[in-house]
Structure formats: C-alpha cells, structure tokens
Amino acid sequence: MTIHIPDDLSVVNIGLPLFAEAIAQQGRPVQQLDWRIPAGGDPAAVAALAELFGPRSRDIDRANAEVVRRLDEGAPILTRVAPARDVIDGLPDRTLLHCGPAIAFEEVCDPLRRSMRAAAVAEGWAADPVEADRLIADGSLALCPAGDYGVVVPMATAMGPATPVFVVDNEAGGTRAFSPVNQGPGDTAWFGRDSDGAIARLRFLQGVGGSMLRDVMRAAGPIDVMALATQGVQIGDDVHMRTQGTTNLLIRNLLPHLAALPDAGRVELARFLSGNHLFFLNLAMAAARSLTMWAEQVSGSSVVTTMCRNGTTFGLRLAGNDTLFVTEAPPILDAMYYPDYGPETSAPDIGDSAVLELVGLGGAAAAGSPAVAGFLGGRMSDARAVTEDMAQTCVTHSSRFTLPTWDYQGTPLGVDARYVVELGLPPRITTGILHTSSGAGQIGAGVATAPIACFRDAVLALAAEDPRTPVTPSS
Amino acid sequence: MIVAVSVFPGTYVDSVVALRGMRAMREADGVQWATAVAATPANLAALRDEGITDERLSTATANDFCLAVRADESNAADHALELGQEAVFTATPKETATTRHPRTVRATLAAEPETNVAVVSVPGDYAALAAYQALSAGLHVLLFSDNVPLRDELALKTYARSRGLLVMGPGAGTAMLAGTGLGFANAVSHGRVGVVAAAGTGAQEAMTLLDRWGVGVSQVIGVGGRDLSSDIDGRMARSGVEYLRDDPDTDAILLVSKPPAKNVAQQVIESAGTTPLVAALIGLDESGFAVPDTVTLARTLESGVAATLRVLGHSPPDTTRLGGPALLDARNRLAPGRRTVRGLFSGGTLCYESLVILGAILGSVYSNTPINRAWCLPAPAASHQCLDLGEEEYTKGRPHPMIDPEARIDVLREHAADDSVAAIILDVVLGYGSNPDPAGALAPVCAEIMANGGPQIVAYVLGTDSDPQRWSAQRDTLMSVGAIVTETAARASFAAAALATGDLSLMETPL
Numbered sequence: 001m002t003i004h005i006p007d008d009l010s011v012v013n014i015g016l017p018l019f020a021e022a023i024a025q026q027g028r029p030v031q032q033l034d035w036r037i038p039a040g041g042d043p044a045a046v047a048a049l050a051e052l053f054g055p056r057s058r059d060i061d062r063a064n065a066e067v068v069r070r071l072d073e074g075a076p077i078l079t080r081v082a083p084a085r086d087v088i089d090g091l092p093d094r095t096l097l098h099c100g101p102a103i104a105f106e107e108v109c110d111p112l113r114r115s116m117r118a119a120a121v122a123e124g125w126a127a128d129p130v131e132a133d134r135l136i137a138d139g140s141l142a143l144c145p146a147g148d149y150g151v152v153v154p155m156a157t158a159m160g161p162a163t164p165v166f167v168v169d170n171e172a173g174g175t176r177a178f179s180p181v182n183q184g185p186g187d188t189a190w191f192g193r194d195s196d197g198a199i200a201r202l203r204f205l206q207g208v209g210g211s212m213l214r215d216v217m218r219a220a221g222p223i224d225v226m227a228l229a230t231q232g233v234q235i236g237d238d239v240h241m242r243t244q245g246t247t248n249l250l251i252r253n254l255l256p257h258l259a260a261l262p263d264a265g266r267v268e269l270a271r272f273l274s275g276n277h278l279f280f281l282n283l284a285m286a287a288a289r290s291l292t293m294w295a296e297q298v299s300g301s302s303v304v305t306t307m308c309r310n311g312t313t314f315g316l317r318l319a320g321n322d323t324l325f326v327t328e329a330p331p332i333l334d335a336m337y338y339p340d341y342g343p344e345t346s347a348p349d350i351g352d353s354a355v356l357e358l359v360g361l362g363g364a365a366a367a368g369s370p371a372v373a374g375f376l377g378g379r380m381s382d383a384r385a386v387t388e389d390m391a392q393t394c395v396t397h398s399s400r401f402t403l404p405t406w407d408y409q410g411t412p413l414g415v416d417a418r419y420v421v422e423l424g425l426p427p428r429i430t431t432g433i434l435h436t437s438s439g440a441g442q443i444g445a446g447v448a449t450a451p452i453a454c455f456r457d458a459v460l461a462l463a464a465e466d467p468r469t470p471v472t473p474s475s
Numbered sequence: 476m477i478v479a480v481s482v483f484p485g486t487y488v489d490s491v492v493a494l495r496g497m498r499a500m501r502e503a504d505g506v507q508w509a510t511a512v513a514a515t516p517a518n519l520a521a522l523r524d525e526g527i528t529d530e531r532l533s534t535a536t537a538n539d540f541c542l543a544v545r546a547d548e549s550n551a552a553d554h555a556l557e558l559g560q561e562a563v564f565t566a567t568p569k570e571t572a573t574t575r576h577p578r579t580v581r582a583t584l585a586a587e588p589e590t591n592v593a594v595v596s597v598p599g600d601y602a603a604l605a606a607y608q609a610l611s612a613g614l615h616v617l618l619f620s621d622n623v624p625l626r627d628e629l630a631l632k633t634y635a636r637s638r639g640l641l642v643m644g645p646g647a648g649t650a651m652l653a654g655t656g657l658g659f660a661n662a663v664s665h666g667r668v669g670v671v672a673a674a675g676t677g678a679q680e681a682m683t684l685l686d687r688w689g690v691g692v693s694q695v696i697g698v699g700g701r702d703l704s705s706d707i708d709g710r711m712a713r714s715g716v717e718y719l720r721d722d723p724d725t726d727a728i729l730l731v732s733k734p735p736a737k738n739v740a741q742q743v744i745e746s747a748g749t750t751p752l753v754a755a756l757i758g759l760d761e762s763g764f765a766v767p768d769t770v771t772l773a774r775t776l777e778s779g780v781a782a783t784l785r786v787l788g789h790s791p792p793d794t795t796r797l798g799g800p801a802l803l804d805a806r807n808r809l810a811p812g813r814r815t816v817r818g819l820f821s822g823g824t825l826c827y828e829s830l831v832i833l834g835a836i837l838g839s840v841y842s843n844t845p846i847n848r849a850w851c852l853p854a855p856a857a858s859h860q861c862l863d864l865g866e867e868e869y870t871k872g873r874p875h876p877m878i879d880p881e882a883r884i885d886v887l888r889e890h891a892a893d894d895s896v897a898a899i900i901l902d903v904v905l906g907y908g909s910n911p912d913p914a915g916a917l918a919p920v921c922a923e924i925m926a927n928g929g930p931q932i933v934a935y936v937l938g939t940d941s942d943p944q945r946w947s948a949q950r951d952t953l954m955s956v957g958a959i960v961t962e963t964a965a966r967a968s969f970a971a972a973a974l975a976t977g978d979l980s981l982m983e984t985p986l
Contacts, residue, residue, distance in 0.1 A: 015596030
C-alpha cells in the first residue's frame, strides 16, 4: 500500500515523557499516554495481545462491531410466565438447574447447597432438607448448569421443572432465554436458605403466585424489557444490585391486570410484589441473556458473552467460542454488611446475574446509581470511576442506557477481553453477599471484581485459534 | 549485611525517574547495591539473584514499584530507602487526582481524532504490542525502544507495509515528518532533500549538515539499524525511498546506513527510480556493487551530504576549519609519549564512522562495537579506542549519555588518566530530547583534563542554531575551555588522528 505522510502531525507519546515535551516544544499537538506494563508483564499474554491487536485486529474488530450491534439493538420481549417444564425443551426430570459453571456436589458452597435442598423439597422430591441433601449426594437427583438450557438464575438459585420462569424472546436474533420468577428478599432459598419459610416461598411461586403471574402477563401482553431498563437507569437503578425503580415501573404497567385478578390469592400476590424490590432483576437477566445468546453466534470475537459463578468457580466465555474458561470465584472486596457480619463470614461471588454487566447494566451503569456509589466509598466519583474503568475495556457505549449523571453518555458496552487483560481491568459486578456457612441468607451487598485469570486464558485461546475471516450471519 | 525493601502498590514510575531513585540510593553511604524497578516477573527474578528476598516482594505485581537496598547495616539501608523515595516521588510533579490520562491508543484517538503518529519508547518486551495498537489505529510509528526481538520487527514491518504505514525503528531515535521532529531530532529548515536513515545519529548528522549548509530537508525517515539486513530486507527503507521518489517536494534522496546487506541495499537504491539518490553507506566495501547512473555512493556522512549538495548544484563548504586552538599548538602542548586516540561517543553511528576513519589511518582501534572482531574489549594498554556509550552495557541502570552527560563523565575521566592518550573525541548531540546544556556539563571536566599537559579534547557539536541548545553557543562553551571543535563528525576523527600521529596534514584528507 502507498504511504501517505500527513501535512500536520498530531502525536501520541507512549513512553518517555521527554519525547512528548520535544513535540510540545515544536508547537505540535501531543498526548501523553498513561502507559503501564501490559498484562502484568506476563510474556505469553503480551505475545497473544500483540497478535490480537496487530495482524488479527481488523477481523476481530469487525466481529466485535457485530457483537455489540446485537447487544445494543436487540429488543427482548417478555412473552409469558410458565412452569419451566412447559416451556424449556428437553428439560430433564429430577434435575436441579443451578447458577454458574458445572459443579460436583461435594464442591457446592453452603448457600447453594441449602438452596438445592429447598428446591428439591419444593419440587416434592424430598420430604425435608435432610432427605434432599442425601438424594443430591447419592446422585438420585442430578445437577446441571442452568445455562445449558438458556436459563439464567441469580445468586444461589437452584430450581426444578415446576419453577415458574419468565420467557423472553429476542425476535431479531431468534433467541429465547429464561429466568425464574424472583423469590424476593429475606427468608428465601436464592439467598442460601433452606428454612421452612424459604421452602414455602418456592411453593407459593410454583402454585398460586406463578399461575396468577402467568395470567397477569398474558393479560398485559408482550413487555419490552430493555425499554423499562432504559427508564430504570435514568432514575438511579444500575438494574443489577438495585432494580427498585424499574420494578416499580413494571408493577405500574401490571397494576390494572393485578387488580382484575380473582379475589383468591390476589392480595397475597400483591403483598409479595410490594415487598420485592428485586422483582425486575430476573426479567432483566433473561433479556440480557437473550441478547448475549444472539451475540455469541458471531465467531472470531474478543467480546465476553458469559460471566457466571456458582460460589466456587467463575466461568467466562467469548462470543463464537464454546469453551467456558473457569477459575476460582472471587471474593467481594468492596462491600457493606448488615450489623454483626463482615468479610470473614461472606461467601464468594455467586450467580448468573453478571450477564447484566455484559449488556451495559450493573457495574457498567454504576456512574448513574447513587445506590451503587454507597458501596464504593459513598461518592458518585467512586461509582463513576467504576464505569470509566469499564469504558476503557469495552468496545463501545450503549445507545439506550444513558446516564444523566455521566453527561448522558451511554454505559460501556461489549467487554473486550483483550483490553481487560492488557490493562488489568476486569469488569466490576454489583451483587449481593451471602453468608458462607450458617444459612443466614443475605448479609450484605457490594461490588465484586471478575477474576483476571479466565480472561487471560480466553485471550490465549483466541490467539491460538486459526486466524480466519469470522462467519457473520447477515441478520 | 542487611537487605531492605519498600513496595509501592499500583505505582508506575517512569524508567528515567526510577533511575534517579536508584542513583540516589547507590550514592548513599554504606550502600553495596540498590535498585528501583517495577516488580515485573523478570525484575523480581533479578532481585532474587541479587539475594534480595522480602515477603512483600512475593505478593508484588508488575504494576507495583519497589526500592531495594543491600547495605552494610540497617541505618544505612533505611537512609538509602528514604533518599530513593524522595528522589522518585518528590521530584515528580503530582497530578491532581481528577485528571485521568488515557491509557490506550484508542482512548487518545477518541480525544484527538487527528492523531496520526505514535512515538513508542516503552521497554522492548512490550514495544511490539504498543506499536501494533498504533498501527492498527492507522498511525505511523517511531519505535524508539531497543531490545525489540528481530522477529517482532519483521512482523511489525510486514504489517505496516500492508497498511501503508511506517515503522521507524526499532532503536530509531530520529525522524522528521512534515517538519516535526520525532524522538531525538534537530530543528532544521525545510528543503528538498529526503533522508532515509538506518542509523539514529547518522540521520541527525545528515539533517543538521543539510541545514547548516543551506539545503534543508523534506522528510527524515529513520528505519532502524537492522532494516537493511537480509532478515528485514529493507522493508521500511524501501517504503521510505518509494515515498520520497513519488514526493513532488523531494528532489534528491540521501540514504544513510552502516554497511548493509548488499543485495538489500541494491534493491532499496533501485527503488528510487529516476530520482537522484546518494547512498552514504559508512565504511562500505564497494566491490561487487552495481550502481545506476542516478546513484552516488559515499563512505562517510560528510561526503554523503556533500555529494547530495553537488547533485542539487550546490557546492559544499570547507570542512577542515577548526574552532579552538590550532592543531600545531595543541600538539606542542601535549606531554611526550601521548600517541593514542580515544573516542567516547553518545551517538552509535558517529562512533562507527570514527572507527572506520581511524581504522584506515591508525590500524587497530578497539571498541565495544568493533569493525574488526579482533579489536574487541578489553583493549590492550596504550591502544586506540572508540566506545559507543549509548550501547546497552553502558546504559543499563543509567540514562543515555545524550540525555544525561554525567553518564559520560566517569568514562571520560578514566581515559583522561591514561598517559598514553593524545586526543579524546567527544560528540555533543543537540536537538529535541537531548540534554538542555551538554557542553555546559562537559566543559569544566574538559578544562580539568587538558590542564598540565593532559590529552586534547576534540569535540564535534551536532546541531543547528535553531535547536533549543543553540549550536554556536554550545561550540563557544567548548572552545572557551580550550577544546578543538570541528565542522563535521568525520573531521573530529581526522583532527584526533593528526594530534596522535603528529601528521597534521591528515586534517586535510579529502572525503
């Protein structure tokens, strides 16, 4: 190719500041890069990044552009609420779906184990948690990652086929994802409790609660989930740790249909909804997953489409690659605890909800959420730093999730594993914190940092792939 | 013996600042060894090799900064750490907490979409990554970093050619594109000669001579010292020559290099087409070299620039004039028995040219970069020597002599103390990036050395009057202490050889 030398130079200086001073002395524009040793000085990662940012960059950037287009433009619709067994193809019986990567029972952390017991009892497979534990331990009940069936579940959720799920369709991509109806705060199984109350809540949702929600949703008609989330981020939700505003918007939409329910159970459902500020969370997760399912059909990309945790391990996947890169689940370092609790009793990061961070919500939207700022030192500038760090590693900005407190910029979108590894800046995940052993349930909330190791593994694997033009379906 | 360590988590310290810290610690009383480095895996291994172990180092990572000292006793170690910390942190202007500089090329482009060139001077292990990011963003790259592996250079240049971009380097200190100097470059006037240089200070000598001799330059494209090797195959030199060939603002091309692979040089020269090209291939053996009519060969930088002037119809000036004392007076002042030459260079190409010139006159000239393998270091007593003090063995753990003249002064004193030495050659390189007053730092030491029959200093000041240091002012400083100052780098070698041999006519050697 012919070389072109521009008439006026504008320089970026990467390294010794004296060279930037030399440019400035000549009256030419120069920017000094805040350069740090890339990838912690790891030679294999540096070599992989050179390949991926160099000769492979054009193909990867093209694939990434398509990935973020899908994440940004897809419009997932809530179509119905129904028991999992009625809507999920091939869902096996006597199997508990759980959050995060596949896991052997002996490695399941205490909160998830309690949640599994509660689910097994609620399904009628066991008379009590003790029997449930035995059935899981001896293999009478199987364990399977929810993700294998297009289901995303928050925190320490375990679920059987009777669990009512939201069905969310992304028509543009032809993808469908599911998430169970949120169990609510307090004495509930998804927070790692196997108490009578937690089991009763599951039964309520399997029974009257689920069927009334099914009727309400049918009456309300299709709901554009991300349209609600878009309004939610404008009123201070990050739509992960905090979904209060968005939940209220949803319930406002549903209110006439709730009021039209038959008397039996109506007040009970209303009481459940009015006490559940996280009701929108699972719906947002299913919508996010329907987008990442579409995005992951693009091959040759360096954008993350799965981040999931089971309290023991953390799993990560890039678009176009089936491999789940797994590493130890991280602790939650920036946190606030309920009285009498602290880091010594907190379980590691858990749940599939980090899918929200991949579509521009959660940590990506921290800069717009005073509630999140509260967990990060209390100042909005602390929350903004989380979003700004994430912007350095993301492909683009969301065109729908704009933050009033961030000059109406869109939230960072499309986590590029290359930049995560180069800059050592894994995404921050806003999340709840569960007790590590006592079954006390939620003991706090905070901001976790995704473990860098699996990003590194993913980058090395991408670099080792045969370079080829990505197959990009035209839709 | 005691070992003491300070670790500063999440702190990036520029290598020049780190060196300041290291020097402060090493100069402290009772210190045996000290360093100030980022806690990269390689640096941590080096610390272990030095016997520095500390619990805090076991958890330190590459973006942590650490100071380490080995001292006679703990007070000395602690004091050294304090001095190191002070030198590293208090001398740097603090940035306000609210400014966040961009960390990626991508972010700088978002802030300044007009950005079109990147200057990369990060450590060699990371230079390819930074260069790739710049190239992928469509930027030309001046790659100042050295220690870039050959295979990285080849891959980078192949990639750059496919994208119509320049990789000027690695180890290329100098370029001037569209009138803006990049790296170590001089302020020169605009003209119609395009320079392609596989030699950093060679490019600077060419551009400043073209300026001082009234011609000026259109572009200066540094391509790195290995570009004309058979491995790299002249990839960037060809890009540069092809650009200048088609450039309506360029009338002649000056190619500057140490001896290249001949078949590569042949191809590069031929790519000039009908545009006149002067190839200053320092120390070239011309046998077996077929040269088209439009090409002139030269064996020194001076003669290359002179030939370029002639191509354009100008006549080059007299280069044999000397500033400072006359040769005969200087010779007579020397104590008897002083017969050897020492060249203590900051510029690698200037050192090489001196080796070629002195070798032809004096025979064996020993060097850390010898032109004849038998003339390597350690040099025998009372021998001629030329040292490239910009080479790694001299710059490890200290700044480049072009940035910090202090680095050369220790070596200068050492050679001045040798009573076989008649003349010491110093190159004083001016321009952007160089020390603000190198002559001022060297002059008092030169005066001291020349007192009482000591060796004669022969200096060449490479620069222009538009340079921040001002060429004529720097020359005056050196002449005021009795140094001989020459018109070109090549002439400094002739003057030194004349002093050492007593054959003063050497000064008039035609080039």
